[in-house]
Amino acid sequence: MTQSTIRLPDHQIELLSAGYRQELAKRRQMTLIGAVILALAVLLSGFVAEVRPGVLFENIGKFTSYFGRIFYLDNGALVFSDIGEWFWGFWKWGKQLVDTLLIAYLGTLFGAIFAFLICFSAAINLTPKAGIRFAARRYLEFCRTVPEIVFALIFVVAFGLGPVPGVLAIMIHTIGALGKLFSEVVENIDMKPVEGIIASGGTRWQSIRYGVLPQVLPNFASYALLRFEINVRGASVMGFVGAGGIGQDLIEAIRKFYYSDVSAILLMIIATVMIIDIGTERLRHRLTTMEQGR
Known part of the structure; x- marks a missing residue:
């Protein structure tokens, strides 16, 4: 059996081709206009913010030279030539690094607890009252919008120097970040178990305990571990x-131009963060596997 192909007349093909070329030209024109507007917006924002590319290129050598200096000891030798001299403060820095980890841990722990308590009020499928949902979401936005360093400055004035301001600053920022993530996880759950518990006479908290938590706990733990990695970096500053x-x-060390000390401390922070990243990554993968196999 032979199949015949229907071919349009030449004038119709030309008409359709002309329409296609016209639409393609319009799209290219709109793309060009958008690119021009974006370029003008970038230039205008740079001018208002007093960004001076000339200053950047003029002083770029100072930036690269600093990174060259941190790999030399005071005697001019490379830091790798005398590891003992390079890491002369290893135990002192190690103790402070442990303090940093504890600050990040406590800030993450308390922040995750408060985020857990607030996230259900911010989820639209569990909180039909718009007023409560609005207040919960705006509070979470406030917590994660203000930079951690600003909270730390405020708490240093209130509580004095020490780890307490750091824990509080990280805790508040963690509440906002994890609260947002937790609420989005809650909003994507299967509502049938929740509806079944409520239909059988269960309370709101019983529906959350038996209908919501089994679905969201692995993701909650995964996000909390990810936030801990971020908070370790934040606690370092x-x-x-x-x-x-x-x-x-x-x-x-930066202010006093102790170049080799800067590189040693940075290396310790980087190594610590890498170890934490590897460990928490494996835990997150296990939790994700548990959730998929459930």
Whole structure:
């Protein structure tokens, strides 16, 4: 059996081709206009913010030279030539690094607890009252919008120097970040178990306990572990404003131009974060596997 192909007349093909070329030209024109508007917006924002590319290129050598200096000891030798001299403060820095980890741990723990308590009020499928949902979401936005370093400065004034301001600053920012993530997880659950518990006479908290938590706990734990990684990095700079941790020695080394100390402290922070990343990554994968196999 032969199949015949229907071919349009030449004038119809030309008409359709002309329409296609016209639409394609319009789309290219709109793309070009959008690119021009974006370029103008970038230039205008740079002008208003007083961004000077000339200053950047003029001083770029100072930036690269600093990274060259941190790999030399005071005697001019490479840091790798004398590891003992390079890490002369290893035990002191190690103790402060432990303080940094504890600050991040406590801030993450308390922040995750409060985020857990608030997230159900911010979820639209569990909180039909718009007023309560609005208040919960705006509070979470406030917590995660204000930078941690600003909270740390405020708490340093209130509570003095030490790890307490760092823990509080990280805790508040963690409440906002995890509260948002937790509420989105809750909003994507299967509501049939919840509806079944409520239909059988269960209370709101019973529906959350037996209908929601079994579905969301693995994701909650995964997000909390991810946030802990982020908070370790954040806690490392809390010491810049006197909020405890290894950041105090790091900012002192930077200000006093102790170049080899800067590289040693940075290397310790990087190694610690890498170890934590590897460990928490494996835990997150296990939790994700448990959730998929459930």
